[in-house]
Amino acid sequence: MALHPDYPLPDVDDPVMRPFWEGAREGKLMLQRERATGRVHWPPKPMYWKGGGRLEWFAASGRGHIYSYVVGHEPFLPAFRHLLPLVMVLVQVEEGPRLVGYMVNTTPEAMAFDLPVRVVFERLTERVTLPVWEPAR
């Protein structure tokens, strides 16, 4: 299905978020952590934060579980209308943070709290790939 002309695409050139979006293009869920402590930061910090040498981006496992979810019905943004009822999720990834996403390959009825999920990648445009989630098998 062609992308809706009003789809709210992210600015993938944002200096702070660029590694996240570049990683998604390559099929990786990229997160940021402190080199010394392993503490994961979400949302990511600018690399000059307390000395960028203390921060690094890394490929996360891509696994997590459902911390919360909502099911969107009309009235909804036209760009997402073909996906309704849209299952929007808050995924607690194994590395700690809770990320906003949406589910694919499932139904609202099959959703549950704590459901294990894994990341899959949805290519929206040549430059934008979105990490989304499906039930882990």
Add this chain to the structure above:
Amino acid sequence: MTDLDRDLFRRIQDRVAIVGIGHLPFAKDIGRPVSDTAVEAIQLALDDAGLQAEDVDGMCMLEMEATHEVSIARRLGVEGLRWWSKISYGGGASCGTVMHAAAAIASGLASTVVCHRARNRGARTARPWAQEKVLVRDDKALHTPWGLIRPVDVIGMWAHRHMHEYGTRREHFGNVAIAARKHAQRNPHALMRGRPLDMATYLAARPIGYPLHLYDCCLESDGALACVVTSVERARDLRRKPVLVHAVAQASGPNPVHLANYNNTREMVTTSAFCAELLWARSRLKQKDMACAQIYDAFTPLVVMGLEDYGFCKRGEGGPFTEGGRIELGGALPVLTSGGGLSEAYVHGFNLILEGVRQIRGTSSNQVPGCGATLVTGASGVATSALVLRGE
């Protein structure tokens, strides 16, 4: 809070008062630009106070206002502004306007400040979330590309988690919707007057963003509202009984994100919890002293969680707290006594400030007998604000 903080805060506590309120009739579509309705609302508030435009030297409004302060000042007849400010975060800003005004007055930067909110977006096409265009940036890029855009869904994440974690039921959210609607029946200004709501109707409503349904959502409406803030010394010479600003707070909480604010702590806590901590630390009056509470209600779960965040019950007990008429007039803690955003009008919570003032004056259409103090809060989830108002 340190002793120094407490001492500084005493410059504000009960030293500043709300002396006038005013608003235009609420409407689905007000049909006039905010540059016009804002001026009239402020004029009404000044009339209520017995003050003139010439007395005003400060102005505070929500950042989402399209009008310039100078334009409003000119149309009103203000001789010259010497202090102004605009506050971000939509419904999180409401009580913040009074806090900023109070700080300006207490510090001598201004003597009489008008705060207002004028809104003209009742038309469906004017919903900000329906106007998303390509390339979303900053905090919006953390949620919008996945379709999480509507406030109902942003808040739904908290609400659904609350249901899962604490066993909160739709009926609990329904108690909030029904209490607000009941109060609206006696409020001649409420848009939902004449349209009562019962639990069966509430439960049968269509889903908007499951688990939230139609009656969990506030109205889509227009309005223009204002209040006048000045020093307590000046207030005592005016027409109305002064409504004292006893405590004020703004808070973002840690690691704040606008809207997708889901990583502030290990437990996902709403911003109101952080605001409440500051507010009560600054307040001599406590929860038990509140005769009623105007808790920001863009969506019903915000009230259930707000009752917990502001310490009227323990975390997880907000749902059961709504039972047995406890939050209705005649109950232990009447909530949203004007009908709130759910049933009076949705104007980013500014109507809750006006209702707080009426309760202290003793002029509410759902008056709590002998109301000596009330809590007014801004939106949970976003960076927020809150007030404790009291009588002299």
